[in-house]
Amino acid sequence: MSLLSSLRELNHEQRHTVLASFLGWTLDAFDYFLLTFVIVAIAREFDVGNTEVTFALFLTLAARPLGALVFGRLADRYGRRPILMLDVVLFSLFELATAFSTSLAMLLVLRFLFGVAMGGEWGIGASLAMESIPPKSRGAVSGLLQSGYPCGFFLAALVNWLLVDAIGWRGLFVVGALPALLVLYIRRKVPESPVWRAGRHAGGKTGMREAMRGHWKLFAYMIVLMAAFNAFSHGSQDMYHTFEEVDLHLPSGSGAAFLLVALLNLGALAGGLFFGAWSERAGRRRAMIAAALLAIPVIPLWTHGGSLLLLGLGAFLIQVMVQGAWGVVPSHLNELSPAAVRGTLPGFAYQLGNLLAAGTATAQTWLAHRHGDDLAWAMSLWIAVVAMLLAALVWLGPEARGVDFGDRAS
Numbered sequence: 165m166s167l168l169s170s171l172r173e174l175n176h177e178q179r180h181t182v183l184a185s186f187l188g189w190t191l192d193a194f195d196y197f198l199l200t201f202v203i204v205a206i207a208r209e210f211d212v213g214n215t216e217v218t219f220a221l222f223l224t225l226a227a228r229p230l231g232a233l234v235f236g237r238l239a240d241r242y243g244r245r246p247i248l249m250l251d252v253v254l255f256s257l258f259e260l261a262t263a264f265s266t267s268l269a270m271l272l273v274l275r276f277l278f279g280v281a282m283g284g285e286w287g288i289g290a291s292l293a294m295e296s297i298p299p300k301s302r303g304a305v306s307g308l309l310q311s312g313y314p315c316g317f318f319l320a321a322l323v324n325w326l327l328v329d330a331i332g333w334r335g336l337f338v339v340g341a342l343p344a345l346l347v348l349y350i351r352r353k354v355p356e357s358p359v360w361r362a363g364r365h366a367g368g369k370t371g372m373r374e375a376m377r378g379h380w381k382l383f384a385y386m387i388v389l390m391a392a393f394n395a396f397s398h399g400s401q402d403m404y405h406t407f408e409e410v411d412l413h414l415p416s417g418s419g420a421a422f423l424l425v426a427l428l429n430l431g432a433l434a435g436g437l438f439f440g441a442w443s444e445r446a447g448r449r450r451a452m453i454a455a456a457l458l459a460i461p462v463i464p465l466w467t468h469g470g471s472l473l474l475l476g477l478g479a480f481l482i483q484v485m486v487q488g489a490w491g492v493v494p495s496h497l498n499e500l501s502p503a504a505v506r507g508t509l510p511g512f513a514y515q516l517g518n519l520l521a522a523g524t525a526t527a528q529t530w531l532a533h534r535h536g537d538d539l540a541w542a543m544s545l546w547i548a549v550v551a552m553l554l555a556a557l558v559w560l561g562p563e564a565r566g567v568d569f570g571d572r573a574s
Contacts, residue, residue: 182293182308189316190316191316192343194323195340196316197317197320199275200221201324204409205328206268216268218529222523224276226522227277227280229283229516230280231251232286235284236284236508240360240508244291244356245355248285248292249350251284252346255281283518286514293305295360303440307436310491311432313490317429317432318433325421360507386500389561390497391518393489393490396456398524403529403539407539408424409421412475428479433487435488439455439488449561452493453558455486456489460551468544493514498510498569
């Protein structure tokens with residue numbers, strides 16, 4: 165089923181729910197990626213190395229499991245909608261506070277707190293959307309939801325290109341407080357999850373330990389799988405702008421640098437939409453494996469294209485595959501999760517995987533330094549290895565495409 169046909173089959177409220185979940189992840193990613201564009205500028209201001217600043221990325225990723233657990237449990241108890249609004253307000257406030265950092269230590273603390281708030285958004289937004297739409301629409305909507313991430317990356321690149329010279333890196337974080345306005349839309353247009361309302365009406369208040377009985381091996385598998393997924397995406401994105409500055413010698417605010425990031429994110433958008441919809445026909449695992457393995461032959465163009473045209477093509481194609489694989493994840497994790505912990509489990513597994521992969525940017529920087537500061541080599545090696553690992557993990561795992569969410573309640 166195509167994205168357009170899937171959206172046409174949704175009613176008015178379901179479309180608002182999907183849009184709100186998409187925008188939540190888009191704006192969450194926008195706030196996260198703003199930092200990746202100003203690593204060099206922050207390092208210069210605080211007189212530290214780039215590696216020290218990338219520790220802020222590590223802290224953000226490392227804090228996200230805590231946010232996924234806390235906000236996820238709140239969402240399972242009090243509803244997806246109110247906790248999603250609270251979460252959006254908090255990550256916007258911590259983004260704003262980052263603009264007023266007086267030292268690297270203060271910035272690191274604020275990015276950790278931002279990570280706690282960021283960690284709650286994906287799981288709650290994905291469960292709210294997946295529980296509100298027909299099963300046959302999950303694949304296409306999953307790709308749309310996950311495409312919010314590259315859209316946020318693109319918005320961050322656009323704002324950096326247009327504004328960084330005028331307002332500096334601190335001003336970018338002030339702009340990053342705007343996602344809080346999304347709460348007004350959610351409050352007016354988005355209903356509560358019908359699955360959550362039905363469970364509440366039935367009087368079901370199942371604790372996490374009870375709900376997870378018999379599912380702990382699945383949970384462990386999901387964590388390892390999401391570690392590979394996060395190493396895949398962050399390994400191809402977080403250091404890309406630094407690669408542009410250091411390896412390609414493109415100034416931060418240049419049109420060429422923005423063009424490459426724009427092409428990268430257009431590829432991610434196309435990949436998420438295509439593979440998400442295709443997974444409804446081909447199956448979740450087959451779509452993810454195909455996307456992961458197809459990334460490998462694209463790597464030489466991505467990092468060693470030799471011209472702006474070839475580098476742009478490589479940036480586009482690598483993200484077609486990376487976010488193509490990711491486009492299946494929201495539906496896949498929600499279909500595997502028991503109903504009583506669906507607000508918690510997908511996001512918590514995702515963010516624990518993020519924790520395991522949180523050192524990706526720092527590890528790539530270290531690898532590059534050990535290889536003559538060749539970031540292109542480090543990024544290429546990383547993605548090739550992770551792509552093969554990810555394909556193997558998906559192949560070994562289960563699938564529950566199209567399952568009735570009521571069937572996963574125990």
